[in-house]
Amino acid sequence: MGSFEIISDDGRRFAPKAPKLSQMLAVLALARGESVGADTLIREMWGEEPPAGAPKTLQTHVYHARRLLGDAQSNARERQLLVTQAPGYVLDVTDEEVDVRAFERLVRRAQQEADAGRTERASGLAAEALAVWRGPLLGNAPVGDVLTGRIAYVEELRIRALELRVETGITMGRHRELLPELRDLVACFPLHEWFHEQLITVLHRSGRRGEALAAYQHLYRVLGRELGVEPAPAIQRLQAEILGANGGDVSLLRHRREGRPAALLHTRPLAS
Numbered sequence: 001m002g003s004f005e006i007i008s009d010d011g012r013r014f015a016p017k018a019p020k021l022s023q024m025l026a027v028l029a030l031a032r033g034e035s036v037g038a039d040t041l042i043r044e045m046w047g048e049e050p051p052a053g054a055p056k057t058l059q060t061h062v063y064h065a066r067r068l069l070g071d072a073q074s075n076a077r078e079r080q081l082l083v084t085q086a087p088g089y090v091l092d093v094t095d096e097e098v099d100v101r102a103f104e105r106l107v108r109r110a111q112q113e114a115d116a117g118r119t120e121r122a123s124g125l126a127a128e129a130l131a132v133w134r135g136p137l138l139g140n141a142p143v144g145d146v147l148t149g150r151i152a153y154v155e156e157l158r159i160r161a162l163e164l165r166v167e168t169g170i171t172m173g174r175h176r177e178l179l180p181e182l183r184d185l186v187a188c189f190p191l192h193e194w195f196h197e198q199l200i201t202v203l204h205r206s207g208r209r210g211e212a213l214a215a216y217q218h219l220y221r222v223l224g225r226e227l228g229v230e231p232a233p234a235i236q237r238l239q240a241e242i243l244g245a246n247g248g249d250v251s252l253l254r255h256r257r258e259g260r261p262a263a264l265l266h267t268r269p270l271a272s
Contacts, residue, residue: 001099002135008072015140016068019044022141027092028082029098030150037087044146053135062089100154103132107161114164120200123168129161159189166198177203186215192223197235212242 004022006014042151069081095101106129113122183200196219204211216239
């Protein structure tokens with residue numbers, strides 16, 4: 001999951017040469033099998049003020065997309081994948097045939113397993129989901145208003161998968177194993193306080209109290225510089241616990257569910 005490409009039944013890879021063709025197919029692929037209106041596709045591809053010939057040009061792109069999808073099939077083109085269906089077009093493929101949909105399903109299953117207390121299973125599913133991610137989503141295709149919203153949704157799902165992997169890892173006591181990933185996460189998401197909180201907690205639980213306090217000070221400086229705020233009260237209490245710790249335990253997971261993107265696990269259809 002990353003750059004847009006089509007993989008044939010026999011493993012051949014196809015990348016549309018026309019950028020707008022990739023853009024159109026990406027919208028259809030992310031629509032979860034629902035018909036996307038021609039007006040939505042035109043708005044995505046040409047913005048709010050499309051040229052007069054946009055509807056005809058869209059039909060030309062649909063024609064070339066059908067040829068491309070036919071070439072990508074090794075079974076004598078038995079399936080019609082791009083179907084005309086009011087109010088526009090639908091890409092008739094399964095969830096397993098679209099990486100983003102498979103990713104979304106894995107994250108949802110990981111959340112369900114975590115909620116049920118099946119930690120190892122949740123950890124494995126989160127890792128499986130993250131293994132699908134291979135770079136910026138649609139990094140090789142133009143992106144308009146429709147795709148911008150969908151990409152933001154998928155990126156939030158990725159953050160939730162990362163959170164699940166950290167949560168389950170801590171629950172299973174994999175503190176030292178998590179340190180490299182947590183350091184990378186706070187660098188990649190410098191304003192995501194939850195990642196910082198887990199890094200501070202894991203450092204302390206690993207017997208690295210000084211580094212835990214230094215990690216808190218780093219977060220304090222970042223938030224002050226970028227937003228003019230202090231760390232959340234829960235993280236301030238964590239710092240106080242570390243300062244006052246005398247060998248006592250520190251709560252490993254501070255579930256602030258109201259700040260998580262869990263609601264994004266519910267699918268949202270594209271407007272048509």
